[in-house]
Each structure stands twice: as C-alpha cells, then as structure tokens.
Amino acid sequence: MKQLSKQIVFYSALIALWVILAKAKIWPPYIFPTPWGVWDSLRAGFSDHSFWIAIAVSMKRMLLGYVLSVVMGMILGLALGSNKFLEQTLGGLLVSLQSLPSICWLPLAVLWFGLTEKAILFVVVMGSLLSVTIAMETGRQQMPKIYGMAGRNLGARGFPLFWYVLLPASLPYILSGLKQGWAFAWRSLISGEMIFVSLGLGQLLMMGRDLNDMSQVIAVMLLIIAIGYMVDGLVFRTMERRLQARWGLSSAT
Amino acid sequence: MNNNQSALPETTATDDPSMVSAGRPARAAGKLSFMRAPQQGDETPKLALEDICLSYKTTSGQPLVALDNIRLQVKPGEFLCIVGPSGCGKSTLLHLIAGLHQPTSGRVLVDGHRVQGPGTDRILIFQELGLFPWLTVKENVEFGMKMKGVAKARREEQVERYLRMVHLSQFKDSYTHQLSGGMRQRVALARALATEPDVLLMDEPFAALDAQTRDLLHDELERIWAETGRTIIFVTHNVREAVRLGDRVVVLTFRPGRVKREYVMDMPRPRHIEDSEVAGAAREILGALREEINKSLEEQYGHEAAI
Numbered sequence: 167m168k169q170l171s172k173q174i175v176f177y178s179a180l181i182a183l184w185v186i187l188a189k190a191k192i193w194p195p196y197i198f199p200t201p202w203g204v205w206d207s208l209r210a211g212f213s214d215h216s217f218w219i220a221i222a223v224s225m226k227r228m229l230l231g232y233v234l235s236v237v238m239g240m241i242l243g244l245a246l247g248s249n250k251f252l253e254q255t256l257g258g259l260l261v262s263l264q265s266l267p268s269i270c271w272l273p274l275a276v277l278w279f280g281l282t283e284k285a286i287l288f289v290v291v292m293g294s295l296l297s298v299t300i301a302m303e304t305g306r307q308q309m310p311k312i313y314g315m316a317g318r319n320l321g322a323r324g325f326p327l328f329w330y331v332l333l334p335a336s337l338p339y340i341l342s343g344l345k346q347g348w349a350f351a352w353r354s355l356i357s358g359e360m361i362f363v364s365l366g367l368g369q370l371l372m373m374g375r376d377l378n379d380m381s382q383v384i385a386v387m388l389l390i391i392a393i394g395y396m397v398d399g400l401v402f403r404t405m406e407r408r409l410q411a412r413w414g415l416s417s418a419t
Numbered sequence: 420m421n422n423n424q425s426a427l428p429e430t431t432a433t434d435d436p437s438m439v440s441a442g443r444p445a446r447a448a449g450k451l452s453f454m455r456a457p458q459q460g461d462e463t464p465k466l467a468l469e470d471i472c473l474s475y476k477t478t479s480g481q482p483l484v485a486l487d488n489i490r491l492q493v494k495p496g497e498f499l500c501i502v503g504p505s506g507c508g509k510s511t512l513l514h515l516i517a518g519l520h521q522p523t524s525g526r527v528l529v530d531g532h533r534v535q536g537p538g539t540d541r542i543l544i545f546q547e548l549g550l551f552p553w554l555t556v557k558e559n560v561e562f563g564m565k566m567k568g569v570a571k572a573r574r575e576e577q578v579e580r581y582l583r584m585v586h587l588s589q590f591k592d593s594y595t596h597q598l599s600g601g602m603r604q605r606v607a608l609a610r611a612l613a614t615e616p617d618v619l620l621m622d623e624p625f626a627a628l629d630a631q632t633r634d635l636l637h638d639e640l641e642r643i644w645a646e647t648g649r650t651i652i653f654v655t656h657n658v659r660e661a662v663r664l665g666d667r668v669v670v671l672t673f674r675p676g677r678v679k680r681e682y683v684m685d686m687p688r689p690r691h692i693e694d695s696e697v698a699g700a701a702r703e704i705l706g707a708l709r710e711e712i713n714k715s716l717e718e719q720y721g722h723e724a725a726i
Contacts, residue, residue: 320614
C-alpha cells in the first residue's frame with residue numbers, strides 16, 4: 167500500500183512537471199509535446215483503429231517469431247546437451263553470437279528474403295533463439311540430477327524422458343531465459359519495424375517522426391512500454407508464480 | 420543341517436571371524452549358497468550379483484575401488500538389509516542393481532537374465548526420493564505406469580489401490596511439497612509399488628525421518644511387503660532398522676565395499692528391538708559394523724594428518 171502511494175505521488179509529480187513545462191511554452195510543441203496532445207494522439211490512434219492494427223500486426227509477428235525460437239531453441243539446446251562435441255564448439259559460438267544485437271541481422275535478412283515478413287521474422291527469431299537455447303542448456307546443467315535418474319528408473323527414456331521429466335524439471339531454470347528471450351525479441355521486432363517499413367508499432371513510430379508529430383511518437387512509445395510491461399507482468403510473472411507455488415518455492419510458504 | 424542354522428544363525432563370510440575383511444568374498448558367497456540350499460531348494464534366485472566390482476577415478480585422478488567382488492543372491496520375496504558405514508558403496512550397489520550405472524566387472528542377474536539398464540522390474544526408492552514436484556501425488560504414483568503404457572482406467576485403479584495402501588487417498592491432488600516427510604516417503608513407496616516391480620530397492624529411505632514416523636513406516640512397510648510379496652533390498656546405516664525388517668542382514672566393509680558378514684534373521688515378526696533375541700542380533704551386527712566405522716574414521720583422520 168505504501169509502495170502504491172509512493173508511486174502515485176511520483177507519477178503525479180512527473181505529470182505535473184510535464185504540464186508546467188508544456189504550459190511555459192519554452193519549446194515548440196513539435197519538439198516538446200504536451201500531455202493533452204499525447205492523450206489526443208492516443209485517443210485518435212485507437213479510434214481510427216491505426217493503433218489496434220499496428221498492435222495486432224506486431225503481436226502476430228512477435229508470437230510467430232517467439233514460438234518458432236522456443237521450439238528451435240529447445241531442439242538446439244537438446245542437441246547441445248546430448249552431444250559433448252556440439253556443446254564445446256557450437257555452444258561457445260552461440261554464446262559469442264549473443265553479443266551481436268539482433269538488428270544487425272536485418273541487412274542479411276533483407277538480402278536473403280527481400281522486404282518480406284520472413285525477413286522481419288528472421289530478425290525476431292535471431293533475437294530470442296540464442297537466449298532460449300542457452301537457457302535450455304543452463305537448465306539442463308542446473309536441474310537436480312535426481313529427477314533424470316528417477317525418471318529413467320521408472321521406465322522413461324528417449325523423448326518421453328525429455329518431455330515428461332527433464333523439461334518440467336528444468337523449467338524453473340529455463341523460465342528466466344524464456345523471459346529474456348521474449349524481451350530480446352520485442353526489442354528486435356520494434357527496431358526491425360522502424361527500419362523496415364511495413365505496418366506495426368515500429369513503423370507507426372517512424373510515421374510520427376516523418377509527420378513531425380511528436381505527440382504520436384510519445385503515444386506509440388508509451389504503447390510499446392505498456393505492452394512489454396503487460397506481457398512481462400501478466401504472462402511471465404503469472405507463470406513464475408504458478409510454478410513457484412506448485413514446486414513449493416514461493417516465499418509465502 | 421550345518422551350524423549356520425543355529426538359534427541366532429550367523430553366517431560369517433569366512434570361517435574365522437578375525438579374518439573377516441581379508442578379501443575372501445568369493446568363498447563367502449559359496450558358503451552362502453550352501454547355507455541357503457536346504458531351506459529353499461534350488462530355485463533360481465530372484466536377484467544375483469556375480470562378482471560385482473566398481474572402480475572409478477576420483478576428481479584428483481586417483482583410482483578408487485568402490486565395490487570389490489560383491490556376490491549376493493536374493494530369494495524371491497526375501498527382505499534383505501544391507502548395512503555399512505557411509506562411503507562403503509551401498510547406495511552405489513543399489514544404483515547398479517537398478518541399472519542406472521554399469522559395474523566395472525561382474526554381472527547383475529534378475530531371474531537369471533543380465534541387467535543391461537534401468538527396467539521397471541527393479542524400482543529404486545532414492546534416499547532423496549526424487550518425487551516430481553511438478554506433479555500431484557496421484558500423477559507421481561501414476562508416472563511409471565504411464566511410461567509403461569498402461570491404460571488410463573487401469574492406472575486410476577492402481578493409483579487408488581496403492582494410495583489406499585499407504586493411507587494417502589485424501590492427498591492425491593496435493594503437490595509433494597505440501598506433504599510431511601513421512602507422507603512424501605509413502606508417496607515414493609506407492610509410486611514404486613504402482614509400477615509393480617519384482618524387486619524393490621530402498622536406499623536409506625527413512626533416514627531423514629523422526630523416530631516415531633520411522634517406527635510407523637517400518638510397520639507399514641512390513642505389512643505392505645507381506646501383502647505384495649515383493650523382494651526388497653533395503654540399504655541402511657541403522658542396525659536397529661535392519662534387524663527389525665530383514666530376513667537377512669549383510670554387513671559391507673568400508674572401502675572397498677565387500678561383503679563382511681551375513682546374518683540370517685529368523686525371529687518371528689513383528690519384531691521389537693526390546694526382545695532379547697532381536698537386541699542380541701543388533702548388538703552383534705553393530706559390533707561388526709563398528710569395526711568398519713572405525714576404519715572409515717581412521718582413514719579420515721589419517722587423510723587429514725597427511726594434509
């Protein structure tokens with residue numbers, strides 16, 4: 167409760183400062199937008215459906231790219247885990263590749279796939295694939311060995327052993343990597359859309375710039391923050407909380 | 420009739436108890452089969468360990484012989500207890516029987532067939548239990564059957580049966596962290612029994628429990644053993660537990676693990692540690708075990724002195 171009231175005070179003060187600065191008219195509105203201008207942009211964007219369309223397009227790319235990278239990351243992680251040679255060679259390469267911002271893949275993707283959905287999907291996948299793969303690998307290493315032994319002891323082997331034992335057993339260790347993968351994919355997508363113009367939130371942002379409409383730029387930025395925060399807070403936090411409750415890891419008990 | 424059939428039948432690994440750990444296990448096993456023959460006829464043993472050796476390199480690169488020439492035979496339906504000091508390789512022995520590891524040499528035979536890997540005819544209850552925290556009690560118990568491809572209706576039936584057997588029917592939808600230590604132990608037992616193994620391997624299963632819970636579980640385990648007729652190999656460092664439960668108690672030596680002595684327990688059940696016969700047996704086994712514990716302590720101190 168105290169936390170909440172602190173936050174209310176903080177944000178009210180922030181908005182008040184913004185209002186004061188905007189009222190003072192030190193800068194022209196195309197450089198320093200007013201709060202009511204941003205509010206109008208948000209309302210206009212949602213009422214003419216352009217924001218809704220952008221969100222839908224971006225989320226569709228995100229989901230597709232993310233699901234692809236989770237599936238591929240699992241397969242890659244599994245391959246790394248089951249083969250010492252791959253682990254020592256490809257494993258190292260993947261870790262070093264992770265230091266490459268995934269937007270750097272865009273020129274390559276455009277040359278390979280042209281200005282298509284595939285190119286943007288490629289960038290999104292490259293953004294999160296490595297996180298997921300590395301998370302799988304860490305999960306496998308950190309997971310208590312007893313579960314694998316117990317599973318084999320009870321007759322599980324091959325794919326069922328992975329699916330019913332090793333994967334769920336390593337989930338608490340993988341989850342943070344999945345979350346990180348999502349965050350990276352989200353960043354990659356928005357940057358990709360800003361450069362590579364075809365619908366989506368990133369493009370809306372650039373459109374605001376092209377029209378000198380600072381209010382729209384800020385409105386879209388707020389939207390990107392809100393969506394990122396909501397996915398993190400609603401989807402991943404909920405998953406984490408459920409997992410912890412199930413495993414008995416929560417601090418509450 | 421030989422002298423091993425006396426009132427407290429003790430079969431020593433060697434003729435002379437003073438030579439016990441002198442490395443004559445092969446002879447001990449020969450003696451063992453001779454001893455058992457008149458009791459049970461010549462049926463094939465449920466489980467036979469033939470000259471099991473296991474050695475590995477420690478992290479410092481030193482070769483270490485963990486198990487040396489273990490020979491044991493276990494009759495169908497027998498309750499065998501293995502006691503030994505910590506570090507004698509008794510848990511490792513169970514892992515070998517379960518097929519989770521392979522011996523360096525020697526063979527594990529179940530019904531005369533060589534064990535190549537894990538199989539649901541031998542279920543191990545780990546010391547840490549290894550219950551799956553992401554599954555409910557019911558799903559844990561069901562797991563082995565699911566892997567075996569048992570039909571759903573049959574699985575439900577079995578889960579119900581075994582949960583009733585361990586008195587946990589009301590907790591079937593709980594997660595394991597919501598249960599007490601004794602209850603978790605019983606879930607592990609139900610999960611093992613539900614796969615209907617021929618041989619149940621138990622690795623110090625009650626070590627972490629308080630004395631009252633342990634006593635209760637001894638009674639339950641004995642009842643379930645009588646009810647299901649499973650062969651049980653029970654590893655413990657607790658001599659009282661071993662004499663309370665075992666048809667036979669095997670004492671292993673400290674590093675390398677060898678069979679030091681075997682004791683046949685033919686006192687009537689249920690046994691109480693207060694009974695003079697049971698207490699006498701416990702004393703005797705404890706004496707043998709203590710020699711090994713002392714050896715392990717000496718090694719530890721010697722090691723520290725060397726550093």
